[in-house]
Structure formats: structure tokens, C-alpha cells
Amino acid sequence: MNQIQKSSNTLFTLLFFAWIVSMVATLGSLFFSEVMMFPPCVMCWYQRICMYPLAILFLVALFCNDKNVFKYAMPLVLLGLFFAIYHNLLYFGIVPETLAPCSQGVSCTSDYINWFGFITIQFLSLVAFALIFVTLIFIRRLLPR
Amino acid sequence: MKKQTLIIASLFVLVLLFVGGSYLYKNADHSVSSEKTSALLRPYAYVLGNPNAKTTIVEFFDPACGTCKSFYPFVKNILKQNPDKLKLVLRYAPFHTDSYYVVAMIEAARLQGKYLEALEVIYKYQDKWASHGTPNIGLIWGFLPEVGIDIEKLKDDMKKPEIDALIKQDIEDTKTLGVKATPEFFVNGKPLVKFGKQELEELIASEL
Numbered sequence: 056m057n058q059i060q061k062s063s064n065t066l067f068t069l070l071f072f073a074w075i076v077s078m079v080a081t082l083g084s085l086f087f088s089e090v091m092m093f094p095p096c097v098m099c100w101y102q103r104i105c106m107y108p109l110a111i112l113f114l115v116a117l118f119c120n121d122k123n124v125f126k127y128a129m130p131l132v133l134l135g136l137f138f139a140i141y142h143n144l145l146y147f148g149i150v151p152e153t154l155a156p157c158s159q160g161v162s163c164t165s166d167y168i169n170w171f172g173f174i175t176i177q178f179l180s181l182v183a184f185a186l187i188f189v190t191l192i193f194i195r196r197l198l199p200r
Numbered sequence: 201m202k203k204q205t206l207i208i209a210s211l212f213v214l215v216l217l218f219v220g221g222s223y224l225y226k227n228a229d230h231s232v233s234s235e236k237t238s239a240l241l242r243p244y245a246y247v248l249g250n251p252n253a254k255t256t257i258v259e260f261f262d263p264a265c266g267t268c269k270s271f272y273p274f275v276k277n278i279l280k281q282n283p284d285k286l287k288l289v290l291r292y293a294p295f296h297t298d299s300y301y302v303v304a305m306i307e308a309a310r311l312q313g314k315y316l317e318a319l320e321v322i323y324k325y326q327d328k329w330a331s332h333g334t335p336n337i338g339l340i341w342g343f344l345p346e347v348g349i350d351i352e353k354l355k356d357d358m359k360k361p362e363i364d365a366l367i368k369q370d371i372e373d374t375k376t377l378g379v380k381a382t383p384e385f386f387v388n389g390k391p392l393v394k395f396g397k398q399e400l401e402e403l404i405a406s407e408l
Contacts, residue, residue, distance in 0.1 A: 071206070074207075074210075075210065078211075078214050082214060082218045085218070086218060090225050091225065092393070092395060114207070114211075117203075118204065118207070
């Protein structure tokens with residue numbers, strides 16, 4: 056197997072992993088809101104705005120074997136990561152929550168799921184964005200210098 | 201080619217998991233488990249309709265919640281249509297700021313035999329005292345005399361430890377039962393899985 060072939064396979068594996076993570080995050084969040092009827096809070100919406108396009112971007116990149124996806128995906132990932140970190144800080148009370156109108160009646164600190172005492176929706180979101188972030192860094196290393 | 205097959209197969213599996221999961225979730229039995237039924241019905245809770253009715257609707261509500269206000273006449277109407285077969289148990293889920301005190305007012309009004317009167321007048325003026333962003337429960341004092349409630353007695357009664365204990369128990373029960381939003385309905389222990397007036401009507405009809 057030559058060098059190019061090997062690099063292409065690595066790219067495929069990385070992209071495939073990133074795509075699976077973004078798909079699970081997308082479908083999982085839809086499951087929480089549409090099936091289990093948990094209304095998403097404002098913070099969740101910002102993270103969704105960043106996550107949903109990633110599922111499509113990675114799919115297109117997979118078919119085109121495009122390592123340039125780094126350029127398009129990274130801004131979304133950084134923004135999503137920022138909101139996810141902020142959301143977790145809010146949840147743990149490290150950042151105080153400002154008064155929000157109750158039009159939707161959902162606070163960004165409410166606890167819909169809490170598995171084993173630490174797995175909350177905002178924690179899952181943080182894990183997903185962090186995984187994609189690391190994967191993209193590896194994809195970046197495949198780009199010619 | 202092999203890679204594309206893998207992608208499409210994965211996509212297929214993920215979508216299938218989502219659709220299958222949704223189907224299983226919707227058809228699963230969400231009834232309140234027997235060890236939690238005591239959290240659903242407390243002997244102190246206010247009951248509307250026939251107390252010996254076979255079908256019990258439990259409603260967790262917040263007096264500051266607009267949707268609760270809109271459901272109140274709707275549920276009352278269903279009770280009116282089935283006067284013998286239905287009862288409604290009113291429970292509190294005071295999630296909004298200061299709702300705790302509004303609930304205490306309603307409970308104190310109950311000591312004057314004015315439970316429903318207080319609840320209805322509080323709902324009636326909800327737009328005024330519970331305006332989003334700037335709730336002002338102080339305004340409620342001005343509305344309660346309209347239905348003949350003695351404000352001085354009410355203020356005294358609100359301090360009673362039994363009222364405090366009752367509200368704390370209700371809040372504790374919302375946690376046990378996983379009540380996250382208001383209004384939350386349980387009909388004979390079965391929660392309303394998909395929220396809506398029509399869905400509630402169907403759930404009640406299936407339990408009658």
C-alpha cells in the first residue's frame with residue numbers, strides 16, 4: 056500500500072468517526088426533544104445550530120474524501136464547543152444564570168437526564184464537540200504543509 | 201465503493217435506531233410505578249369532582265403558568281361532562297419565581313373555604329401579576345377581596361407550618377415523579393406522553 060492510499064484511508068476513518076459522532080449527537084438531541092418531549096433551552100439551540108450542519112458537512116466530505124473539511128467544520132466546532140463549555144459552567148453554577156423570561160419555561164440549568172450523577176444533556180454535547188474537535192485536529196495534520 | 205456502502209449502511213442503521221427507538225419509547229408503559237403512587241396522591245390535596253370516582257386525574261400546576269391557566273377551564277369542562285366518573289386532584293409544581301407564595305395564598309384561602317375562588321381569581325389576573333420578566337405577586341392582594349377573601353386572616357394563615365410542609369411535599373413529589381413542566385397530567389397513574397388538549401381528552405376517554 057503506497058503512502059497516498061494509506062493517508063486516504065486514515066482520512067476516511069477520521070471523517071467517518073467525526074460523522075458518526077455528529078449523527079449520534081443530532082439524532083440523540085432530536086430524540087430528546089421530539090420523542091421524549093424535553094423542550095430544548097436557549098443554550099441547547101445554539102449548540103444544535105452548530106452540530107446539525109456538521110452531520111451534513113462530514114457526510115459530503117466522506118463521499119468526496121475532502122480533507123479541506125477542516126476549514127469549513129472547524130468554525131462550527133469551535134462555536135459549538137464554546138457554547139457547550141459555557142452551558143456546562145452554567146449548569147454547575149460556576150457562571151451565574153442571568154434572569155431569563157419564562158416564555159418557554161425552560162431554564163438552561165434544568166436537569167432532564169442525569170445518568171450516574173454526571174451525564175447530563177449538556178455534558179453529552181460537550182463530549183461530542185470535544186471528540187469532533189480532536190478528530191479535526193488529526194485531519195488537519197493530513198493537509199499538505 | 202466499499203467505503204460508500206459502509207457510509208450508507210451506517211446512515212441506514214442510525215436512522216433505523218432513531219425510528220425504532222421512537223416507536224419503542226412511544227409504546228412503552230410510562231405508568232407511574234407502584235412505589236411512586238404515594239407521591240401521586242396525597243390525602244391533603246384538593247379534589248374536584250366526585251371524590252369516589254373511579255378515574256382520577258392528577259394535575260401538577262403552577263399558578264404563574266399560562267398554559268395551566270388555559271387548561272383549567274378545559275379540564276373543568278371535562279369534569280362537568282362526567283360528573284360521577286371523574287375526579288381531579290390538584291397538586292402544585294411552583295417552578296416560577298415566587299410561585300411558592302402564590303401557592304401558599306391559595307392554600308390559606310382554602311382555610312376560609314375559598315380554594316377555587318382564590319385559584320380562579322389568581323388565574324383571571326395572571327397577565328397582570330405574572331407578566332413575563334417582571335412578576336409582581338404583591339398585586340394579588342388587591343384581587344383576592346373580589347371573591348370575599350379576608351386578607352388579614354390569609355396573611356396569618358400563610359405562615360402556618362402545615363401549609364409550608366404541604367408545598368414542600370408537593371415539590372418533593374414533582375421530583376419523585378419527574379414532573380419538569382407544567383401543567384403535567386396523570387390519568388390513573390398514566391402520564392400524558394404527548395402534550396396537548398386533544399391528547400389529554402383521549403387519555404381521559406381511554407381511562408373512563
